[in-house]
Amino acid sequence: MSQHYQRAELLYEQSRLKEALEELQYHLRDFPDDVDAFGLQAHALARLERFDEALDAVAAAFEIAPDYGYVYRASAFVLYRSNRLKEAHAAIKEAIRLDPNNYDYHRLQSLFWLKQGEYEEMLDAANRALELNPDDELALNLQSMALRALGQPLEAEQVALLSLNRNPEIAFSHANRGWGLLEREDYAGAKKHFREALRLDPNYEWARDGLMAATKATHRGYQWTYGLLQRLMETDAAGFILLIAVVLGFFFGMLLVHGRETPGPIEFFTGPLVLTILCFAFLISMDNPFYYTLLRLSRDGRLLLDRRQRMRTRGLICCATASLTFAVLYVLSDNKYMIDGMVWSLLLAIPATLIHTVRRGLPRFTMAVFTAVLTAALAIHIVEQTLALQEGTASESFSSSYASNAELEISFDEMLLRFLRYGCLASLFAPFFWPAGDEQDEADIKLS
Numbered sequence: 001m002s003q004h005y006q007r008a009e010l011l012y013e014q015s016r017l018k019e020a021l022e023e024l025q026y027h028l029r030d031f032p033d034d035v036d037a038f039g040l041q042a043h044a045l046a047r048l049e050r051f052d053e054a055l056d057a058v059a060a061a062f063e064i065a066p067d068y069g070y071v072y073r074a075s076a077f078v079l080y081r082s083n084r085l086k087e088a089h090a091a092i093k094e095a096i097r098l099d100p101n102n103y104d105y106h107r108l109q110s111l112f113w114l115k116q117g118e119y120e121e122m123l124d125a126a127n128r129a130l131e132l133n134p135d136d137e138l139a140l141n142l143q144s145m146a147l148r149a150l151g152q153p154l155e156a157e158q159v160a161l162l163s164l165n166r167n168p169e170i171a172f173s174h175a176n177r178g179w180g181l182l183e184r185e186d187y188a189g190a191k192k193h194f195r196e197a198l199r200l201d202p203n204y205e206w207a208r209d210g211l212m213a214a215t216k217a218t219h220r221g222y223q224w225t226y227g228l229l230q231r232l233m234e235t236d237a238a239g240f241i242l243l244i245a246v247v248l249g250f251f252f253g254m255l256l257v258h259g260r261e262t263p264g265p266i267e268f269f270t271g272p273l274v275l276t277i278l279c280f281a282f283l284i285s286m287d288n289p290f291y292y293t294l295l296r297l298s299r300d301g302r303l304l305l306d307r308r309q310r311m312r313t314r315g316l317i318c319c320a321t322a323s324l325t326f327a328v329l330y331v332l333s334d335n336k337y338m339i340d341g342m343v344w345s346l347l348l349a350i351p352a353t354l355i356h357t358v359r360r361g362l363p364r365f366t367m368a369v370f371t372a373v374l375t376a377a378l379a380i381h382i383v384e385q386t387l388a389l390q391e392g393t394a395s396e397s398f399s400s401s402y403a404s405n406a407e408l409e410i411s412f413d414e415m416l417l418r419f420l421r422y423g424c425l426a427s428l429f430a431p432f433f434w435p436a437g438d439e440q441d442e443a444d445i446k447l448s
Contacts, residue, residue, distance in 0.1 A: 002027050005037055015203050017044045035065045039074035046081040054078040069099035073108065080112055088112055103132035103139065110142045119149040137163045141176045148180060156180060171201040178210045190214045191300065198303045212304050215295060289316040289353040308356040308436070315352035319345050337385040344378045344420055351427035356436070363434035367427070374423045381416045 004027035011020035024041045028034065038061035045054035058078055061071045076091035089112055095105045110125035123146035129139035140163040148156035160180055163173045178193035191214045197207035289312045295304045296313045305313065322345035330338035351371040358367050 002030060004030075005034070005040075008037075008040060012040060012044055015047075015201060017048050020044050033064050035061045035068055035071060038064070039070050042074040042078050046078040049081070051078065051082040054081075067098060069095040069102060069105065072098065073105055076108060076112075080108075080115070085112060085116060101132060103129040103136055106132065107136065107139045107142065110139070110146070114142065114145065117149075119146045122146040123150065135166070137167050137170050137173055140166075141172050144176055144180070148183070153180070153184075169200060171197040171204050171207060174200070175204060175207040175210060178207065178214075182210060182214055185217075187214045187218050195300065195303060208304060208306075211300055212295065215298055215300055215304060289313060289349070293317065311356045312353045315355065316349050319349035319352055322348075335386060335389065337382055337389065340385070341378065341382050344381075347420070347424050348374055348378065350424045351430075354427055354430055357431040358434040359436050363430070367430055367434075370423070370427065374420060377416045377419050377423075381413055381420075384413055 004023045008020045008023035008027065011017070011023060021041065021044050024037055024044070027037050028041075031037065038057050042054045042057035042061065045051070045057060055078060058071065058075045061068075061074060065071055072091045072095035076088045076095060079085075079088035079091060089109075092105060092109045092112060095102070096109065099105065106125050106129035110122050110129060113119070113122035113125060123143060126139050126143040126146060129136060130143065133139065140159055144156045144159040144163065147153075147159060157180060160173070160177045163170070164177060167173065174193040174197035178190045178197065181187075181190040181193065191211060194207045194211035194214065197204055198211065201207070288309075292305055292309045292313045293316055296310065298304070323342045326338045326341035326345055329335065330342065348371070351367065351374060355364060355367045355371060358364050
């Protein structure tokens, strides 16, 4: 094998998939008939969710060696990752028929049964893999998981400990042990193993999910916010609670928009309605960022969140800090336009936290520029009205933005506020038009 192929294998094991693919391309230029290289290429592409290219690599391997078990193994893996389980089972069965003494094929079959929740079949496949290779820790962990799912926790724990004692440097073993302890509500022990799994493999989503579940169960901030809300929404009074929230939101929204003025019959509804929609949009879009912020402030925050999640957290923190700053300025200066800054700084968290939910490249750059323009519009509004207030010519704060539709002339300040309103709402659609793709290289590899 060439040095390029050897480096590709090492990079693949380290989950540095794009670099592995580059090395494989160099190797295949010199060895275009290397079926193993095409098989490894298919595996890497499947893990990157580039399934069409992965299937092309499998097809190229079949042309070279149509009766080679490893090719069927690669095909099964690609089909499994693309959620075509029926075809994946057929491919791995053919691989086993061609090479029944390959423990890796039985182990992969056990993983397929896990995906389908067929734990008896999963245990049988794991046992066959261990008969062929009793020292395989991955098969031991699959056996442990099957035993735990079948209601045999003591046996499952013994197998998990055996795997860890043999080789404590396998992330899968620590994650499996962590989930076992999590089911027993041993959160401290579970966190310890999840942290170790993430130290060994910072991109390991199963371990990150486990650490997040253990953190949620013990994080007081989460329990008193999301946990309490979830318990309330599970009660029979959930509909009544939502109704009260809407009524209160409408009432306070009306006060915020119109102050002490007596609004007209149309303004009475349109102003609070637009603000209510914005508030709902804010609450919906802030669900994950606020949740991430709570977790980021915990001990394991660095481990729990990937780069994009941390960037969303920073966006929320920046907007909340700006809002708090405007609140302090309002108290100190009694400038009513600081309330505008306080409210709109919070609402700007909608586009600010959505920047890293869109596709990298031009879409994300466009979203960042759009957020910056919205921020500039708010700054211009605050400065313009503050200067006008000093001169005694300021317009009526928030109520100015909800002027009657019958008015033909719209001031520049009103245009700014309309741009802010509809810009924040429009930004909600960006993740649907430009969904983010796979960005595994954004994981925090510094942890390793």
